[in-house]
Amino acid sequence: MKRFSIFSIARNALTGHRHWEKMWRSPDPKREYDVVIIGGGGHGLGAAYFLAKEHGITNVAVLEKGWLGGGNTGRNTMTVRSNFLREDSVPFHEMSLDLYHQLSRDLNYNLMVSQRGMITFIQSSAANRIALQMANTMHIYGAEYRMLTLDEVKQKIPIFDPSPNMRLPVRGGVYQPRASMVRHDAVAWGFARAADARGVDIIQNCEVTGIQQEKGAVTGVETTRGLIKAKKVGMAVAGHGSVVASMVGQRLPITTQPLQAWVSEPVKPVLNEIVVIRSYYGTYLMQSDKGEIVVGQGADPYPSYAQRGTFPIIEDATTSMLEVFPSFGRLKLLRHWAGMLDIPYDGSPIISKTNTCGFYIDVAGSGGFKTTPAAANTFAHLIAKDTPHPLAEKLGLERFSSGRLIQEGGVSANR
Amino acid sequence: MLEIPCPWCGPRNETEFVCAGEADRKRPANPEAETEEAWADYLFNTTNPKGVVREWWWHVSGCTRWFQIDRDTVTHEITPVKDPSK
Numbered sequence: 326m327k328r329f330s331i332f333s334i335a336r337n338a339l340t341g342h343r344h345w346e347k348m349w350r351s352p353d354p355k356r357e358y359d360v361v362i363i364g365g366g367g368h369g370l371g372a373a374y375f376l377a378k379e380h381g382i383t384n385v386a387v388l389e390k391g392w393l394g395g396g397n398t399g400r401n402t403m404t405v406r407s408n409f410l411r412e413d414s415v416p417f418h419e420m421s422l423d424l425y426h427q428l429s430r431d432l433n434y435n436l437m438v439s440q441r442g443m444i445t446f447i448q449s450s451a452a453n454r455i456a457l458q459m460a461n462t463m464h465i466y467g468a469e470y471r472m473l474t475l476d477e478v479k480q481k482i483p484i485f486d487p488s489p490n491m492r493l494p495v496r497g498g499v500y501q502p503r504a505s506m507v508r509h510d511a512v513a514w515g516f517a518r519a520a521d522a523r524g525v526d527i528i529q530n531c532e533v534t535g536i537q538q539e540k541g542a543v544t545g546v547e548t549t550r551g552l553i554k555a556k557k558v559g560m561a562v563a564g565h566g567s568v569v570a571s572m573v574g575q576r577l578p579i580t581t582q583p584l585q586a587w588v589s590e591p592v593k594p595v596l597n598e599i600v601v602i603r604s605y606y607g608t609y610l611m612q613s614d615k616g617e618i619v620v621g622q623g624a625d626p627y628p629s630y631a632q633r634g635t636f637p638i639i640e641d642a643t644t645s646m647l648e649v650f651p652s653f654g655r656l657k658l659l660r661h662w663a664g665m666l667d668i669p670y671d672g673s674p675i676i677s678k679t680n681t682c683g684f685y686i687d688v689a690g691s692g693g694f695k696t697t698p699a700a701a702n703t704f705a706h707l708i709a710k711d712t713p714h715p716l717a718e719k720l721g722l723e724r725f726s727s728g729r730l731i732q733e734g735g736v737s738a739n740r
Numbered sequence: 741m742l743e744i745p746c747p748w749c750g751p752r753n754e755t756e757f758v759c760a761g762e763a764d765r766k767r768p769a770n771p772e773a774e775t776e777e778a779w780a781d782y783l784f785n786t787t788n789p790k791g792v793v794r795e796w797w798w799h800v801s802g803c804t805r806w807f808q809i810d811r812d813t814v815t816h817e818i819t820p821v822k823d824p825s826k
Contacts (some may be wrong), residue, residue: 567789576781579788581788628793629813631815635741635742637754670784725783725785726777726780
Protein backbone atom coordinates (compact mmCIF):
# COMPACT_ATOMS: atom_id res chain seq x y z
CA MET A 326 0.00 0.00 0.00
CA LYS A 327 1.38 3.36 -1.01
CA ARG A 328 0.77 5.85 1.79
CA PHE A 329 -1.42 8.88 1.13
CA SER A 330 0.34 12.14 1.98
CA ILE A 331 0.67 15.67 0.71
CA PHE A 332 3.56 14.43 -1.46
CA SER A 333 1.51 11.65 -3.03
CA ILE A 334 -1.21 14.18 -3.86
CA ALA A 335 1.35 16.52 -5.42
CA ARG A 336 3.06 13.71 -7.35
CA ASN A 337 -0.23 12.41 -8.74
CA ALA A 338 -1.47 15.91 -9.56
CA LEU A 339 1.63 16.45 -11.68
CA THR A 340 0.97 13.21 -13.59
CA GLY A 341 -2.69 14.02 -14.20
CA HIS A 342 -4.03 11.58 -11.54
CA ARG A 343 -3.51 8.65 -13.94
CA HIS A 344 -1.27 6.59 -11.65
CA TRP A 345 -3.15 6.24 -8.36
CA GLU A 346 -2.93 2.60 -7.37
CA LYS A 347 -6.11 0.64 -6.69
CA MET A 348 -7.19 0.92 -3.04
CA TRP A 349 -7.63 -2.85 -2.69
CA ARG A 350 -7.07 -5.92 -4.86
CA SER A 351 -10.03 -7.91 -6.17
CA PRO A 352 -8.71 -11.46 -5.85
CA ASP A 353 -10.56 -14.65 -6.73
CA PRO A 354 -11.51 -16.52 -3.58
CA LYS A 355 -9.02 -19.12 -2.34
CA ARG A 356 -10.26 -22.62 -1.53
CA GLU A 357 -9.76 -22.19 2.19
CA TYR A 358 -9.31 -19.46 4.81
CA ASP A 359 -8.75 -19.40 8.55
CA VAL A 360 -11.58 -16.90 8.97
CA VAL A 361 -14.39 -15.90 6.61
CA ILE A 362 -16.35 -12.75 7.44
CA ILE A 363 -19.80 -12.44 5.86
CA GLY A 364 -20.61 -8.82 5.08
CA GLY A 365 -18.31 -6.13 3.66
CA GLY A 366 -19.63 -3.13 5.53
CA GLY A 367 -17.87 -1.17 8.26
CA HIS A 368 -18.29 -3.93 10.87
CA GLY A 369 -17.04 -6.81 8.67
CA LEU A 370 -14.13 -4.92 7.10
CA GLY A 371 -13.19 -3.46 10.48
CA ALA A 372 -13.21 -6.93 12.07
CA ALA A 373 -10.90 -8.19 9.29
CA TYR A 374 -8.60 -5.20 9.83
CA PHE A 375 -8.36 -5.80 13.60
CA LEU A 376 -7.91 -9.58 13.09
CA ALA A 377 -4.88 -8.83 10.93
CA LYS A 378 -3.51 -5.93 12.97
CA GLU A 379 -4.07 -7.00 16.57
CA HIS A 380 -4.24 -10.80 16.35
CA GLY A 381 -1.91 -11.58 13.44
CA ILE A 382 -4.60 -13.54 11.57
CA THR A 383 -4.24 -12.51 7.94
CA ASN A 384 -5.60 -15.57 6.09
CA VAL A 385 -9.02 -13.89 6.11
CA ALA A 386 -11.68 -13.28 3.46
CA VAL A 387 -14.45 -10.69 3.62
CA LEU A 388 -17.41 -11.70 1.43
CA GLU A 389 -19.72 -8.94 0.23
CA LYS A 390 -22.80 -9.68 -1.85
CA GLY A 391 -22.85 -6.21 -3.43
CA TRP A 392 -20.10 -3.61 -3.33
CA LEU A 393 -18.18 -2.07 -0.43
CA GLY A 394 -20.09 0.65 1.36
CA GLY A 395 -23.16 -0.08 -0.77
CA GLY A 396 -25.16 -1.63 2.05
CA ASN A 397 -26.28 -0.02 5.27
CA THR A 398 -22.86 1.51 5.98
CA GLY A 399 -23.86 4.02 3.30
CA ARG A 400 -27.46 4.34 4.51
CA ASN A 401 -27.14 6.00 7.91
CA THR A 402 -26.83 9.61 9.03
CA MET A 403 -23.13 9.59 9.92
CA THR A 404 -23.61 10.48 13.61
CA VAL A 405 -21.36 8.96 16.29
CA ARG A 406 -22.02 9.56 19.98
CA SER A 407 -21.94 7.82 23.34
CA ASN A 408 -24.89 9.30 25.25
CA PHE A 409 -26.38 6.08 26.55
CA LEU A 410 -28.20 5.03 29.68
CA ARG A 411 -26.64 1.77 30.88
CA GLU A 412 -23.23 1.22 32.38
CA ASP A 413 -22.60 -1.64 29.94
CA SER A 414 -23.30 0.63 26.95
CA VAL A 415 -21.37 3.79 27.81
CA PRO A 416 -17.78 2.41 27.88
CA PHE A 417 -18.44 0.41 24.71
CA HIS A 418 -19.62 3.49 22.81
CA GLU A 419 -16.81 5.57 24.35
CA MET A 420 -14.34 3.06 22.89
CA SER A 421 -16.02 3.60 19.53
CA LEU A 422 -15.61 7.38 19.79
CA ASP A 423 -11.96 7.01 20.86
CA LEU A 424 -11.25 4.77 17.87
CA TYR A 425 -13.11 7.05 15.45
CA HIS A 426 -10.98 9.97 16.57
CA GLN A 427 -7.70 8.12 15.94
CA LEU A 428 -8.57 5.87 12.98
CA SER A 429 -7.87 8.44 10.26
CA ARG A 430 -4.22 8.35 11.33
CA ASP A 431 -4.04 4.58 11.87
CA LEU A 432 -5.69 3.78 8.55
CA ASN A 433 -3.89 6.56 6.66
CA TYR A 434 -7.33 7.44 5.31
CA ASN A 435 -9.32 10.60 6.02
CA LEU A 436 -12.62 9.65 7.67
CA MET A 437 -13.55 13.38 7.75
CA VAL A 438 -14.39 13.31 11.47
CA SER A 439 -16.19 16.52 12.27
CA GLN A 440 -16.64 17.08 15.99
CA ARG A 441 -19.82 19.16 16.02
CA GLY A 442 -21.28 18.13 19.35
CA MET A 443 -24.87 17.08 19.95
CA ILE A 444 -27.61 18.97 21.79
CA THR A 445 -30.75 17.17 22.92
CA PHE A 446 -33.63 19.50 23.70
CA ILE A 447 -35.40 18.99 27.00
CA GLN A 448 -39.14 19.42 26.59
CA SER A 449 -40.52 17.52 29.56
CA SER A 450 -39.61 16.70 33.14
CA ALA A 451 -39.25 13.03 32.16
CA ALA A 452 -36.65 13.95 29.51
CA ASN A 453 -34.85 16.05 32.13
CA ARG A 454 -34.72 13.13 34.56
CA ILE A 455 -33.37 10.72 31.91
CA ALA A 456 -30.77 13.28 30.78
CA LEU A 457 -29.52 13.69 34.36
CA GLN A 458 -29.34 9.93 34.84
CA MET A 459 -27.41 9.54 31.58
CA ALA A 460 -25.09 12.38 32.49
CA ASN A 461 -24.29 10.77 35.86
CA THR A 462 -23.60 7.35 34.32
CA MET A 463 -21.49 8.90 31.58
CA HIS A 464 -19.43 10.96 34.04
CA ILE A 465 -18.43 7.71 35.81
CA TYR A 466 -16.84 6.59 32.55
CA GLY A 467 -15.23 9.95 31.79
CA ALA A 468 -17.67 10.99 29.07
CA GLU A 469 -18.75 14.61 29.15
CA TYR A 470 -22.53 15.21 29.06
CA ARG A 471 -23.53 18.66 30.22
CA MET A 472 -26.89 20.24 31.02
CA LEU A 473 -27.55 23.54 29.23
CA THR A 474 -29.95 26.33 30.18
CA LEU A 475 -32.33 27.66 27.56
CA ASP A 476 -30.10 30.72 27.11
CA GLU A 477 -27.05 28.54 26.51
CA VAL A 478 -29.01 26.53 23.93
CA LYS A 479 -30.02 29.75 22.14
CA GLN A 480 -26.41 30.95 22.22
CA LYS A 481 -25.17 27.74 20.58
CA ILE A 482 -27.98 27.62 18.00
CA PRO A 483 -28.71 31.21 16.92
CA ILE A 484 -31.32 30.10 14.37
CA PHE A 485 -33.35 28.54 17.21
CA ASP A 486 -36.03 31.07 18.11
CA PRO A 487 -38.76 29.24 20.00
CA SER A 488 -42.32 30.45 19.82
CA PRO A 489 -44.06 30.84 23.20
CA ASN A 490 -46.95 28.82 21.75
CA MET A 491 -44.98 25.59 21.22
CA ARG A 492 -46.95 22.58 22.39
CA LEU A 493 -43.92 21.25 24.30
CA PRO A 494 -41.80 24.30 25.19
CA VAL A 495 -38.03 23.80 25.17
CA ARG A 496 -36.78 24.23 28.76
CA GLY A 497 -33.11 23.62 28.11
CA GLY A 498 -30.81 21.05 26.62
CA VAL A 499 -28.17 18.47 27.27
CA TYR A 500 -24.92 18.56 25.36
CA GLN A 501 -22.31 15.96 24.36
CA PRO A 502 -19.35 17.95 22.99
CA ARG A 503 -17.56 14.88 21.63
CA ALA A 504 -20.42 13.65 19.42
CA SER A 505 -19.26 13.83 15.82
CA MET A 506 -20.12 13.30 12.20
CA VAL A 507 -18.01 10.81 10.25
CA ARG A 508 -17.99 10.32 6.49
CA HIS A 509 -19.69 6.91 6.39
CA ASP A 510 -18.45 5.27 3.19
CA ALA A 511 -14.92 6.39 4.03
CA VAL A 512 -15.13 4.08 7.06
CA ALA A 513 -15.73 1.08 4.79
CA TRP A 514 -13.13 2.20 2.25
CA GLY A 515 -10.48 3.05 4.87
CA PHE A 516 -10.88 -0.29 6.69
CA ALA A 517 -10.89 -2.14 3.34
CA ARG A 518 -7.68 -0.49 2.13
CA ALA A 519 -5.84 -1.08 5.40
CA ALA A 520 -7.08 -4.70 5.74
CA ASP A 521 -6.15 -5.45 2.13
CA ALA A 522 -2.64 -4.07 2.75
CA ARG A 523 -2.28 -6.60 5.58
CA GLY A 524 -3.24 -9.50 3.31
CA VAL A 525 -7.01 -9.79 3.77
CA ASP A 526 -8.89 -10.87 0.63
CA ILE A 527 -11.93 -8.68 -0.07
CA ILE A 528 -14.32 -10.44 -2.42
CA GLN A 529 -17.22 -8.42 -3.78
CA ASN A 530 -20.28 -9.68 -5.67
CA CYS A 531 -20.05 -12.87 -3.65
CA GLU A 532 -23.28 -13.75 -1.86
CA VAL A 533 -23.32 -16.44 0.82
CA THR A 534 -26.10 -18.94 0.06
CA GLY A 535 -25.42 -21.56 2.71
CA ILE A 536 -23.16 -22.48 5.61
CA GLN A 537 -21.64 -25.96 5.81
CA GLN A 538 -21.20 -27.67 9.13
CA GLU A 539 -20.07 -31.00 10.46
CA LYS A 540 -20.78 -32.32 13.96
CA GLY A 541 -21.99 -28.91 15.14
CA ALA A 542 -19.00 -26.96 13.84
CA VAL A 543 -18.74 -24.82 10.72
CA THR A 544 -16.52 -26.07 7.91
CA GLY A 545 -17.18 -23.50 5.19
CA VAL A 546 -19.61 -21.32 3.29
CA GLU A 547 -21.41 -21.90 -0.01
CA THR A 548 -21.35 -18.77 -2.15
CA THR A 549 -22.33 -17.61 -5.61
CA ARG A 550 -18.61 -17.96 -6.41
CA GLY A 551 -18.28 -21.51 -5.18
CA LEU A 552 -17.54 -23.29 -1.94
CA ILE A 553 -15.07 -21.60 0.45
CA LYS A 554 -13.79 -23.63 3.37
CA ALA A 555 -13.21 -21.91 6.70
CA LYS A 556 -12.48 -22.88 10.29
CA LYS A 557 -14.31 -19.86 11.64
CA VAL A 558 -17.12 -17.79 10.15
CA GLY A 559 -18.14 -14.36 11.42
CA MET A 560 -21.46 -12.76 10.48
CA ALA A 561 -21.59 -8.96 10.23
CA VAL A 562 -24.63 -8.34 8.03
CA ALA A 563 -26.79 -5.40 9.05
CA GLY A 564 -30.36 -5.91 7.96
CA HIS A 565 -29.99 -9.62 7.11
CA GLY A 566 -28.99 -11.15 10.45
CA SER A 567 -31.96 -13.52 10.74
CA VAL A 568 -31.57 -14.63 7.10
CA VAL A 569 -27.89 -15.59 7.44
CA ALA A 570 -28.20 -17.02 10.97
CA SER A 571 -31.06 -19.25 9.81
CA MET A 572 -28.51 -21.01 7.56
CA VAL A 573 -27.19 -22.69 10.71
CA GLY A 574 -30.64 -22.87 12.31
CA GLN A 575 -29.87 -20.07 14.78
CA ARG A 576 -32.85 -17.92 15.80
CA LEU A 577 -32.06 -14.39 16.97
CA PRO A 578 -33.88 -11.93 19.25
CA ILE A 579 -34.08 -9.24 16.55
CA THR A 580 -36.46 -7.60 14.12
CA THR A 581 -35.41 -5.95 10.86
CA GLN A 582 -36.83 -2.46 10.49
CA PRO A 583 -36.07 0.48 8.18
CA LEU A 584 -34.62 3.72 9.57
CA GLN A 585 -35.29 6.67 7.29
CA ALA A 586 -33.51 9.94 6.66
CA TRP A 587 -34.04 12.74 4.19
CA VAL A 588 -32.03 15.79 3.17
CA SER A 589 -32.78 19.26 1.88
CA GLU A 590 -31.02 21.26 -0.79
CA PRO A 591 -27.65 22.60 0.40
CA VAL A 592 -27.63 26.00 2.11
CA LYS A 593 -24.99 28.15 3.80
CA PRO A 594 -23.90 27.12 7.32
CA VAL A 595 -26.72 27.71 9.83
CA LEU A 596 -26.48 24.76 12.20
CA ASN A 597 -23.24 23.59 13.83
CA GLU A 598 -24.45 21.02 16.37
CA ILE A 599 -26.45 17.87 15.78
CA VAL A 600 -29.84 18.69 17.34
CA VAL A 601 -32.26 16.16 18.82
CA ILE A 602 -35.81 17.41 19.32
CA ARG A 603 -38.55 15.40 20.99
CA SER A 604 -35.98 13.03 22.50
CA TYR A 605 -38.60 10.32 23.07
CA TYR A 606 -39.14 9.85 19.32
CA GLY A 607 -35.49 10.55 18.50
CA THR A 608 -36.27 13.22 15.90
CA TYR A 609 -32.97 14.81 14.94
CA LEU A 610 -31.49 17.17 12.42
CA MET A 611 -28.04 18.38 11.43
CA GLN A 612 -26.31 20.20 8.61
CA SER A 613 -23.97 18.06 6.53
CA ASP A 614 -20.56 19.26 5.35
CA LYS A 615 -22.19 19.90 1.96
CA GLY A 616 -24.76 22.19 3.59
CA GLU A 617 -27.81 19.95 3.36
CA ILE A 618 -30.15 19.80 6.35
CA VAL A 619 -30.42 16.11 7.26
CA VAL A 620 -33.54 15.00 9.17
CA GLY A 621 -34.40 11.63 10.67
CA GLN A 622 -36.42 9.91 13.34
CA GLY A 623 -36.79 6.50 14.96
CA ALA A 624 -37.28 3.28 13.04
CA ASP A 625 -40.46 2.45 11.15
CA PRO A 626 -43.01 0.75 13.42
CA TYR A 627 -43.10 -2.71 11.77
CA PRO A 628 -40.56 -5.21 10.34
CA SER A 629 -39.57 -4.73 6.72
CA TYR A 630 -36.71 -5.63 4.37
CA ALA A 631 -37.89 -3.18 1.71
CA GLN A 632 -35.12 -0.54 2.08
CA ARG A 633 -37.73 2.17 1.81
CA GLY A 634 -39.73 3.86 4.49
CA THR A 635 -43.29 4.71 5.31
CA PHE A 636 -44.59 8.23 4.81
CA PRO A 637 -46.15 8.97 8.25
CA ILE A 638 -42.63 9.04 9.77
CA ILE A 639 -41.49 11.70 7.29
CA GLU A 640 -44.60 13.77 7.92
CA ASP A 641 -44.33 13.46 11.70
CA ALA A 642 -40.63 14.30 11.98
CA THR A 643 -40.79 17.15 9.47
CA THR A 644 -43.74 18.85 11.15
CA SER A 645 -42.10 18.60 14.58
CA MET A 646 -38.86 20.02 13.13
CA LEU A 647 -40.83 22.95 11.65
CA GLU A 648 -42.34 23.72 15.04
CA VAL A 649 -38.82 24.31 16.39
CA PHE A 650 -37.19 25.71 13.22
CA PRO A 651 -40.03 27.35 11.22
CA SER A 652 -37.57 28.95 8.77
CA PHE A 653 -36.63 25.50 7.40
CA GLY A 654 -40.12 25.37 5.90
CA ARG A 655 -38.67 27.17 2.87
CA LEU A 656 -36.21 24.35 2.12
CA LYS A 657 -36.86 21.85 -0.63
CA LEU A 658 -36.26 18.18 0.08
CA LEU A 659 -33.87 16.57 -2.36
CA ARG A 660 -33.26 12.98 -1.35
CA HIS A 661 -34.64 10.33 0.95
CA TRP A 662 -33.45 6.86 1.90
CA ALA A 663 -33.90 4.07 4.41
CA GLY A 664 -31.24 1.88 5.99
CA MET A 665 -32.01 -1.46 7.54
CA LEU A 666 -31.56 -2.09 11.26
CA ASP A 667 -31.46 -5.45 12.96
CA ILE A 668 -32.91 -4.26 16.25
CA PRO A 669 -32.24 -6.56 19.20
CA TYR A 670 -35.04 -6.92 21.73
CA ASP A 671 -33.23 -4.74 24.28
CA GLY A 672 -31.70 -2.30 21.77
CA SER A 673 -28.09 -3.17 22.62
CA PRO A 674 -25.54 -4.79 20.28
CA ILE A 675 -25.08 -8.58 20.20
CA ILE A 676 -21.48 -9.75 19.82
CA SER A 677 -21.60 -13.41 20.53
CA LYS A 678 -20.78 -17.03 19.95
CA THR A 679 -23.67 -19.23 18.83
CA ASN A 680 -24.81 -22.82 19.27
CA THR A 681 -22.74 -23.71 16.21
CA CYS A 682 -19.04 -24.00 17.02
CA GLY A 683 -16.96 -21.51 15.01
CA PHE A 684 -19.94 -19.36 13.98
CA TYR A 685 -19.85 -15.88 15.51
CA ILE A 686 -22.34 -13.05 15.15
CA ASP A 687 -22.11 -9.27 15.31
CA VAL A 688 -25.57 -7.69 15.32
CA ALA A 689 -24.97 -4.00 15.36
CA GLY A 690 -27.82 -2.96 17.60
CA SER A 691 -30.07 -0.03 16.97
CA GLY A 692 -27.99 2.12 14.70
CA GLY A 693 -24.78 0.26 14.03
CA PHE A 694 -22.72 3.03 12.48
CA LYS A 695 -21.75 4.61 15.79
CA THR A 696 -20.60 1.26 17.18
CA THR A 697 -18.59 0.26 14.08
CA PRO A 698 -14.97 0.45 15.37
CA ALA A 699 -15.75 -0.90 18.86
CA ALA A 700 -17.91 -3.72 17.50
CA ALA A 701 -15.29 -4.57 14.88
CA ASN A 702 -12.51 -4.59 17.48
CA THR A 703 -14.35 -6.69 20.06
CA PHE A 704 -15.73 -9.01 17.34
CA ALA A 705 -12.19 -9.65 16.05
CA HIS A 706 -11.13 -10.40 19.64
CA LEU A 707 -13.99 -12.89 20.04
CA ILE A 708 -13.18 -14.65 16.75
CA ALA A 709 -9.43 -14.80 17.40
CA LYS A 710 -9.48 -15.86 21.07
CA ASP A 711 -12.90 -17.54 21.31
CA THR A 712 -13.54 -15.52 24.48
CA PRO A 713 -15.30 -12.14 24.59
CA HIS A 714 -13.42 -8.86 24.82
CA PRO A 715 -13.76 -7.38 28.36
CA LEU A 716 -15.91 -4.52 27.02
CA ALA A 717 -18.27 -6.92 25.22
CA GLU A 718 -18.60 -9.59 27.93
CA LYS A 719 -22.21 -8.64 28.66
CA LEU A 720 -23.19 -8.40 24.98
CA GLY A 721 -23.55 -12.14 24.31
CA LEU A 722 -26.74 -14.03 23.45
CA GLU A 723 -26.70 -15.58 26.97
CA ARG A 724 -28.18 -12.37 28.34
CA PHE A 725 -31.57 -13.28 26.87
CA SER A 726 -31.82 -16.57 28.77
CA SER A 727 -30.24 -15.24 31.98
CA GLY A 728 -32.61 -12.25 31.90
CA ARG A 729 -29.76 -9.76 32.21
CA LEU A 730 -30.92 -7.53 29.34
CA ILE A 731 -29.23 -4.20 28.62
CA GLN A 732 -32.38 -2.18 28.00
CA GLU A 733 -31.37 0.97 26.18
CA GLY A 734 -33.51 4.09 26.03
CA GLY A 735 -30.69 6.02 24.39
CA VAL A 736 -30.88 4.27 21.04
CA SER A 737 -32.02 5.95 17.88
CA ALA A 738 -34.79 3.42 17.41
CA ASN A 739 -36.90 2.79 20.46
CA ARG A 740 -39.09 -0.25 20.57
CA MET B 741 -48.37 4.23 3.92
CA LEU B 742 -49.82 0.76 4.23
CA GLU B 743 -53.54 0.17 4.01
CA ILE B 744 -54.36 -2.49 6.59
CA PRO B 745 -57.54 -4.51 5.99
CA CYS B 746 -59.26 -4.59 9.36
CA PRO B 747 -61.77 -7.47 9.23
CA TRP B 748 -64.35 -5.31 11.00
CA CYS B 749 -63.69 -1.75 9.71
CA GLY B 750 -62.36 -2.45 6.23
CA PRO B 751 -59.14 -0.94 4.81
CA ARG B 752 -57.69 1.79 7.05
CA ASN B 753 -54.38 3.71 7.21
CA GLU B 754 -51.48 2.07 9.05
CA THR B 755 -51.30 4.98 11.52
CA GLU B 756 -54.43 3.61 13.23
CA PHE B 757 -52.74 0.28 13.99
CA VAL B 758 -50.00 -1.24 16.08
CA CYS B 759 -48.03 -4.14 14.64
CA ALA B 760 -47.85 -6.63 17.51
CA GLY B 761 -45.35 -9.11 16.11
CA GLU B 762 -45.29 -12.63 14.79
CA ALA B 763 -48.38 -14.77 15.28
CA ASP B 764 -46.72 -18.19 15.34
CA ARG B 765 -45.46 -17.97 18.93
CA LYS B 766 -46.84 -20.64 21.22
CA ARG B 767 -46.82 -20.06 24.96
CA PRO B 768 -45.32 -23.14 26.63
CA ALA B 769 -48.10 -25.43 27.84
CA ASN B 770 -46.18 -26.44 30.94
CA PRO B 771 -44.22 -23.33 32.03
CA GLU B 772 -42.45 -24.92 35.03
CA ALA B 773 -40.94 -27.64 32.86
CA GLU B 774 -39.28 -25.28 30.37
CA THR B 775 -35.58 -24.50 30.34
CA GLU B 776 -34.37 -20.89 30.44
CA GLU B 777 -33.28 -21.20 26.82
CA ALA B 778 -36.76 -22.31 25.75
CA TRP B 779 -38.30 -19.36 27.63
CA ALA B 780 -35.84 -16.95 25.99
CA ASP B 781 -36.75 -18.42 22.61
CA TYR B 782 -40.47 -17.89 23.27
CA LEU B 783 -40.07 -14.40 24.72
CA PHE B 784 -37.39 -12.83 22.54
CA ASN B 785 -36.42 -14.82 19.43
CA THR B 786 -38.13 -14.15 16.12
CA THR B 787 -38.28 -15.85 12.75
CA ASN B 788 -38.02 -12.38 11.17
CA PRO B 789 -38.35 -13.77 7.63
CA LYS B 790 -37.48 -11.98 4.42
CA GLY B 791 -40.81 -12.78 2.80
CA VAL B 792 -44.29 -13.62 4.03
CA VAL B 793 -44.93 -13.46 7.77
CA ARG B 794 -48.16 -13.99 9.73
CA GLU B 795 -48.59 -11.13 12.18
CA TRP B 796 -50.87 -9.85 14.90
CA TRP B 797 -52.15 -6.31 14.32
CA TRP B 798 -54.13 -4.23 16.77
CA HIS B 799 -56.59 -1.62 15.54
CA VAL B 800 -55.86 0.61 18.52
CA SER B 801 -57.26 3.87 17.10
CA GLY B 802 -60.29 2.18 15.58
CA CYS B 803 -62.37 -0.75 16.78
CA THR B 804 -59.53 -1.78 19.20
CA ARG B 805 -59.79 -5.42 18.08
CA TRP B 806 -56.92 -7.79 17.30
CA PHE B 807 -56.51 -9.79 14.10
CA GLN B 808 -53.95 -11.58 11.95
CA ILE B 809 -52.74 -10.86 8.43
CA ASP B 810 -50.09 -12.33 6.15
CA ARG B 811 -47.67 -9.62 5.09
CA ASP B 812 -44.67 -9.81 2.75
CA THR B 813 -41.76 -7.95 4.36
CA VAL B 814 -40.16 -7.19 0.97
CA THR B 815 -43.12 -6.16 -1.22
CA HIS B 816 -45.45 -5.18 1.67
CA GLU B 817 -48.24 -7.12 -0.03
CA ILE B 818 -50.96 -8.02 2.49
CA THR B 819 -53.20 -11.08 2.35
CA PRO B 820 -56.07 -11.39 4.83
CA VAL B 821 -56.20 -14.74 6.60
CA LYS B 822 -59.26 -16.95 6.74
CA ASP B 823 -59.96 -16.78 10.45
CA PRO B 824 -58.30 -13.53 11.49
CA SER B 825 -58.96 -13.64 15.24
CA LYS B 826 -57.53 -17.13 15.88
